[in-house]
Amino acid sequence: MGPGTDLTVGLSENHLWIAGARGRRGSVPNLPTEGIFTAPHLGHVDGVVRATKPLSYLGTTIDGLKLRFEDGAVVEARAEVGQSSLGQLLGTDDGAVRLGGVALAPQSSLVAADDLVWRNALINENDACHIALGRAYPVCVEGGPAMSAEERLAAGLNASDIRVGFVIGSAGLSVMGIAADGQEEPLLVNGEWAFDV
Secondary structure (H helix, E strand, C coil), X not given: CCCCCEEEEEECXXXXXXXXXXXXXXXXXXXXXXXXXXXXXXXXEEEEEECCCCEEECCEEEECCEEEEECCEEEEEECCECHHHHHHHHCCCHHHHEEEEEEECCCCCHHHHCCCCCCCHHHHHHHCCEEXXXXXXXXXXXXXXXXXXXXXXXXXXXXXXXXXXXXXXXXCCCEEEECCCCCEEEEEEXXXXXXXX
């Protein structure tokens, strides 16, 4: 948990954790990145999350963002700055109120070290841990790219016309992984990996 955040994110069955380049050659558009990401299950997100950095969305700033989720969907959304833009974002379509991505990144990342707020969500989100509202990437589930749209939804992959990520990480963020048998293991402690990388 980080300041004001107490969120439980269930992952899709057969989910895959992926890093930025994922062994590809050629263009890697989301750089720099020091994190890993996957797809949450569209119906298994509960609790409260607070953004730790402002979000730039369609030329406006959304700051002081707080979302409350129940059964995967945003049921309460507040922003100290940009409330109308937040409402516009969440009103895009049915999938805009659900998560499509969750990413873990250490607070000591090179982007975070600059301590800047970029006016570009793709750079900002690599600052630390972040989550994304909207579309899930099919590559985050085994066999996802070959699935039909209906099969992706059945696998828990969210569908939306948007994918907007925002930073939730901080030096106070800790993340626990919970296995199917209920066993817990720390993944991040105070914003840093809980194991050697």
